[in-house]
Amino acid sequence: MKNSPLTIGNIALSSRALFAPMAGYSDLGARYLARLYGAGLTYSEMVSAKGLVYQNKETQKLLDKSEIETPFAAQLFASSPEYLFKAVKLLPSDIDIVDINMGCPAPKIVKNGEGSALLKDPLLAGELVAAAAEASDRPVTVKMRLGFEMGVFTADKVAREVEKAGAKAVTVHGRYREQMYAGQVDKDKIRAVKESVAIPVIANGDVRSVKDYETMLAATLADGVMIGRGALGNYKIFADILGKKVDRSEKENILLQIDFLKKEYPERIVVNLMKSHVSAYASGKPGLAKEIRDRVHHTTDLAELLSLVEVYFGGEK
Numbered sequence: 001m002k003n004s005p006l007t008i009g010n011i012a013l014s015s016r017a018l019f020a021p022m023a024g025y026s027d028l029g030a031r032y033l034a035r036l037y038g039a040g041l042t043y044s045e046m047v048s049a050k051g052l053v054y055q056n057k058e059t060q061k062l063l064d065k066s067e068i069e070t071p072f073a074a075q076l077f078a079s080s081p082e083y084l085f086k087a088v089k090l091l092p093s094d095i096d097i098v099d100i101n102m103g104c105p106a107p108k109i110v111k112n113g114e115g116s117a118l119l120k121d122p123l124l125a126g127e128l129v130a131a132a133a134e135a136s137d138r139p140v141t142v143k144m145r146l147g148f149e150m151g152v153f154t155a156d157k158v159a160r161e162v163e164k165a166g167a168k169a170v171t172v173h174g175r176y177r178e179q180m181y182a183g184q185v186d187k188d189k190i191r192a193v194k195e196s197v198a199i200p201v202i203a204n205g206d207v208r209s210v211k212d213y214e215t216m217l218a219a220t221l222a223d224g225v226m227i228g229r230g231a232l233g234n235y236k237i238f239a240d241i242l243g244k245k246v247d248r249s250e251k252e253n254i255l256l257q258i259d260f261l262k263k264e265y266p267e268r269i270v271v272n273l274m275k276s277h278v279s280a281y282a283s284g285k286p287g288l289a290k291e292i293r294d295r296v297h298h299t300t301d302l303a304e305l306l307s308l309v310e311v312y313f314g315g316e317k
């Protein structure tokens with residue numbers, strides 16, 4: 001069961017383990033590595049529907065994807081069905097799936113009625129899905145949390161409404177908005193969502209190992225698992241889940257990521273993006289993680305970053 005296909009609408013994924021959208025982290029380079037190691041689906045960072053409608057260049061750039069990212073989901077945030085409809089109409093043709101963000105806890109998003117604020121309004125959540133589904137033939141999916149206020153579970157209602165409106169899958173991060181990223185993931189509640197809809201449910205939250213992945217599938221009966229922070233600097237988790245052996249060192253992974261980004265961006269941007277990523281790789285080195293983070297944080301050019309990579313990651317295979 002664990003490696004049998006997960007299908008979203010008419011799109012069959014090659015793995016049940018998906019790479020989470022993470023603003024500031026799931027950039028082109030990170031997604032390239034996740035796909036190389038076998039993630040079944042990658043998503044853009046969250047993109048403002050309004051920004052797309054107003055043709056904001058920075059917003060549009062967030063939808064760039066690499067050749068190996070097929071299928072690829074654009075994740076949009078919106079609170080107005082009209083804007084969402086227009087934004088979906090403007091999506092580039094190489095986007096396969098439209099995902100709507102109903103989980104973001106950030107105050108600046110919530111105050112506009114977007115992200116996790118939608119968990120308080122299942123009917124509007126449904127209208128957003130209907131608008132996105134009407135705007136194109138692509139499968140529409142939703143990513144949500146358990147509810148807004150702590151303990152006020154609304155994800156089952158929201159899931160039912162969005163299913164009725166045409167959603168082809170829902171992802172559930174097993175926390176309430178009020179928890180932000182703290183506290184336990186409630187797998188029983190993810191399972192309650194799974195039991196309330198017929199469309200595929202993807203479980204998310206704190207999966208950092210193959211064992212966590214298997215426990216998550218078994219406890220929630222979900223159809224797939226989305227992995228975010230646990231995959232940063234640890235893309236091998238996707239190969240391990242598929243039982244694929246990949247013999248590449250951390251240093252080789254970092255250099256691959258840098259080389260890939262160099263083809264897309266000027267050096268200054270590559271350095272900025274890679275600072276957080278090298279810090280993520282450093283988490284696997286408990287005694288050195290802080291030192292690596294501090295040194296990487298002060299790096300200004302690529303040559304310096306590469307020499308730090310050699311110092312801290314050079315010695316191993």
Ligand SMILES: Cc1cc2nc3c(=O)[nH]c(=O)nc-3n(C[C@H](O)[C@H](O)[C@H](O)COP(=O)(O)O)c2cc1C
Nearest residue numbers: 020021022023045046143173205206207227228229
């Ligand atoms: C830095 C950061 C940025 C995130 N950005 C997004 C985003 O753009 N869209 C989204 O749906 N979720 C976003 N998330 C939430 C993750 O997709 C995921 O639901 C959450 O981190 C829990 O999964 P994990 O424990 O596997 O990381 C973000 C999380 C983090 C830590």
